[in-house]
Amino acid sequence: MTNKIYQYLLFIGDNTMILGHRLSELCGHGPSLETDIALTNISLDLFGQTRNYFQLAATLSKEDKTEDDIAFLRMEHEYRNVLLVEQPNRDFAYVIGRQFLYDCYHFLLLHELVNSNDEHIAAIAQKSLKEVTYHLDFSSEWIKRLGAGTDESHEKMQNAINYLYPYTGELPEETPIELEMKELGIGADLPAMKTDYYNRVHEVLKEATLDIPETNWFQSGGKKGVHSEHMGYILTQLQYMQRAYPNMSW
Amino acid sequence: MKNEWPIWEVFIRSKNGLEHRHVGSLHAADNKMALENARDVYTRRNEGVSIWVVESKHITASNPEKSGEMFEPAKDKVYRHPTFYNLPDELKHM
Amino acid sequence: MKDSIEKPEAEFQRKIDEGHHIEPKDWMPEKYRKTHIRQISQHAHSEIVGMLPEGNWITRAPTLRRKVALLAKVQDEAGHGLYLYSAAETLGITRDELVDQLHAGKAKYSSIFNYPTLTWADIGAIGWLVDGAAIINQVMLTRTSYGPYARAMVRICKEESFHQRQGYEIMLTLCRGTEVQKQMAQDALNRWWWPSLMMFGPTDAESTHTELSMKWKIKRKSNDELRQQFVDNTVPQADILGITIPDKDLKWNEKRGHYDFGEIDWEEFWNVVKGNGRCNKERLDTRRAAHENGAWVREAAARYAEKQSNKVLSEAN
Numbered sequence: 001m002t003n004k005i006y007q008y009l010l011f012i013g014d015n016t017m018i019l020g021h022r023l024s025e026l027c028g029h030g031p032s033l034e035t036d037i038a039l040t041n042i043s044l045d046l047f048g049q050t051r052n053y054f055q056l057a058a059t060l061s062k063e064d065k066t067e068d069d070i071a072f073l074r075m076e077h078e079y080r081n082v083l084l085v086e087q088p089n090r091d092f093a094y095v096i097g098r099q100f101l102y103d104c105y106h107f108l109l110l111h112e113l114v115n116s117n118d119e120h121i122a123a124i125a126q127k128s129l130k131e132v133t134y135h136l137d138f139s140s141e142w143i144k145r146l147g148a149g150t151d152e153s154h155e156k157m158q159n160a161i162n163y164l165y166p167y168t169g170e171l172p173e174e175t176p177i178e179l180e181m182k183e184l185g186i187g188a189d190l191p192a193m194k195t196d197y198y199n200r201v202h203e204v205l206k207e208a209t210l211d212i213p214e215t216n217w218f219q220s221g222g223k224k225g226v227h228s229e230h231m232g233y234i235l236t237q238l239q240y241m242q243r244a245y246p247n248m249s250w
Numbered sequence: 251m252k253n254e255w256p257i258w259e260v261f262i263r264s265k266n267g268l269e270h271r272h273v274g275s276l277h278a279a280d281n282k283m284a285l286e287n288a289r290d291v292y293t294r295r296n297e298g299v300s301i302w303v304v305e306s307k308h309i310t311a312s313n314p315e316k317s318g319e320m321f322e323p324a325k326d327k328v329y330r331h332p333t334f335y336n337l338p339d340e341l342k343h344m
Numbered sequence: 345m346k347d348s349i350e351k352p353e354a355e356f357q358r359k360i361d362e363g364h365h366i367e368p369k370d371w372m373p374e375k376y377r378k379t380h381i382r383q384i385s386q387h388a389h390s391e392i393v394g395m396l397p398e399g400n401w402i403t404r405a406p407t408l409r410r411k412v413a414l415l416a417k418v419q420d421e422a423g424h425g426l427y428l429y430s431a432a433e434t435l436g437i438t439r440d441e442l443v444d445q446l447h448a449g450k451a452k453y454s455s456i457f458n459y460p461t462l463t464w465a466d467i468g469a470i471g472w473l474v475d476g477a478a479i480i481n482q483v484m485l486t487r488t489s490y491g492p493y494a495r496a497m498v499r500i501c502k503e504e505s506f507h508q509r510q511g512y513e514i515m516l517t518l519c520r521g522t523e524v525q526k527q528m529a530q531d532a533l534n535r536w537w538w539p540s541l542m543m544f545g546p547t548d549a550e551s552t553h554t555e556l557s558m559k560w561k562i563k564r565k566s567n568d569e570l571r572q573q574f575v576d577n578t579v580p581q582a583d584i585l586g587i588t589i590p591d592k593d594l595k596w597n598e599k600r601g602h603y604d605f606g607e608i609d610w611e612e613f614w615n616v617v618k619g620n621g622r623c624n625k626e627r628l629d630t631r632r633a634a635h636e637n638g639a640w641v642r643e644a645a646a647r648y649a650e651k652q653s654n655k656v657l658s659e660a661n
Contacts, residue, residue, distance in 0.1 A: 024402045024411070027418050028395035029630070031638025032255070033426045034276055034287040040419040041290050047412050054408070068407045092641045141282060148651065149644025156640065241406035241464055248522055250406035250464070250514075253643045254440045257433065274499070275430045277439065279645035280652060291423055294416075295503070314370045 006060040013053030014081035020046030045131040052124045072242040077225035084167035093160035100139035105171040112188035147208025169218020257306040258284040262298035365491035368434040388428035389453035397461045431492040458621030465532035471511015473540040489561040519585045544571040
């Protein structure tokens with residue numbers, strides 16, 4: 001049982017870690033100083049959440065793992081994050097698009113997890129929900145600014161949404177572990193979130209004068225450990241120190 | 251067309267119930283962004299529980315060249331301060 | 345007539361001598377204004393360019409704890425740059441103009457950031473040495489005569505206090521670690537020591553700005569005094585770490601009550617100032633790229649704000 005909760009925490013913590021990583025790449029490169037600081041704040045929130053999940057997972061692991069063992073010392077196929085969060089920072093529209101599409105899901109997920117039967121998970125969700133409510137507000141505003149700003153920004157934002165939208169299909173997909181956790185009242189009911197998720201996404205896109213992409217095919221695989229080509233490069237940086245200098249304290 | 255975002259002044263009220271205090275300025279395109287930026291820039295260390303932002307151009311400031319007539323007349327009105335009044339030491343709670 | 349010209353100048357100097365601040369709307373000599381724009385913006389540019397060498401290690405930080413600390417530190421530097429640009433803007437210049445000066449290569453920033461960060465230990469060494477050197481300068485500047493600059497520095501100093509501790513803790517962990525880690529720490533000290541000493545600028549004999557800066561209380565201590573203070577602070581800290589400062593002439597001078605230290609390679613210093621450092625070009629290119637890639641974003645937000653306020657106006661009518 002503890003092993004399954006451990007596994008479940010990876011689904012949540014890997015998403016926050018990899019998205020936090022993508023945002024951390026932007027620190028020092030933002031479109032304005034103020035925006036740079038804002039994005040880094042979101043990155044810091046996500047890494048903080050990641051640490052909470054992995055510290056909890058560490059207490060459940062049989063092999064005496066630390067949060068860093070969990071974060072840095074797995075093989076690529078053992079990471080459970082969705083493909084959406086590993087998508088690169090092609091330009092600011094992709095950054096905001098990815099953030100918004102994830103924030104919307106993240107917000108609904110945490111809304112469920114605050115009622116988790118597992119008091120530790122509920123407590124982390126409670127704290128995280130405040131942060132993510134702000135993230136969602138922030139990214140929604142930017143979707144509108146870019147969508148309804150200039151012709152150029154509208155086009156860029158639309159392109160980004162078109163590119164990223166097919167990656168949202170994986171968010172409400174339920175793996176066997178997630179199903180089991182749901183049935184035990186520990187995890188969230190992902191399929192039940194689906195309608196609400198797309199309603200919320202579409203509402204903001206409409207307000208931003210953006211078209212809702214028409215797609216009948218969604219990408220998936222991240223949750224099963226079948227990642228995009230980007231993931232390997234993320235891990236070469238993320239794991240660099242731990243792999244090059246194994247078994248040391250930093 | 252001007253693309254540099256206007257300057258805003260930021261005022262923050264800390265937890266201890268004191269008045270909003272000017273803490274600095276920043277750039278933002280609109281008032282919502284100004285509030286968010288103020289939160290992200292000026293309350294990173296839990297400095298406040300309330301934020302005001304106002305676009306700098308809306309502030310009217312006193313002119314330092316007129317500080318003589320503005321502020322000096324208040325200097326000799328010592329009777330506005332409690333220490334102006336001589337009372338016996340035995341008197342308590344006043 | 346003569347009186348009316350001399351009067352504000354004398355009044356201005358009297359304020360400074362009496363320890364009052366000069367505020368944005370106060371009368372000030374044109375040279376004071378220009379000197380401040382130059383110095384404050386250089387300082388701001390240094391914070392912003394300074395994000396890059398450390399930012400280089402954010403994605404590779406060895407633990408989650410180190411990662412969040414580094415991320416928060418580099419973010420602080422963005423904040424400090426922002427406070428300083430704001431202070432400079434009170435002198436009647438826009439941030440865009442200042443940033444353009446940087447990108448055109450017309451404005452300077454601290455040369456230390458033109459050195460590369462090659463290992464994780466460099467992040468420790470920068471926090472310990474570079475922030476250590478910066479703090480000495482910044483503490484002095486909290487008492488500088490221009491009000492907005494002094495206030496920005498007070499805020500910056502308050503926030504900076506964790507930076508040096510963070511760096512030193514990284515060094516300490518390395519020095520108490522494996523042989524490989526100790527070597528990494530020593531190597532970083534070897535590469536960052538001399539550039540850190542150069543951060544205080546040319547010797548007093550060579551420095552062109554010192555005299556006026558002192559009179560206007562922009563600076564309150566000379567480059568050499570500050571440099572000495574840094575060496576005196578740092579040598580015992582290196583001893584605690586158990587690593588060696590790469591200077592064979594370094595020794596305690598009982599008579600002076602200070603450490604004597606070797607000659608700085610001023611040729612290297614001037615070369616890096618002139619743009620020949622290992623990373624000068626790369627740093628500027630990176631800053632330029634960030635600014636240019638962000639142009640459409642800033643424009644979009646500006647237009648969106650206009651549209652929104654027009655909408656509010658037309659709804660009100």
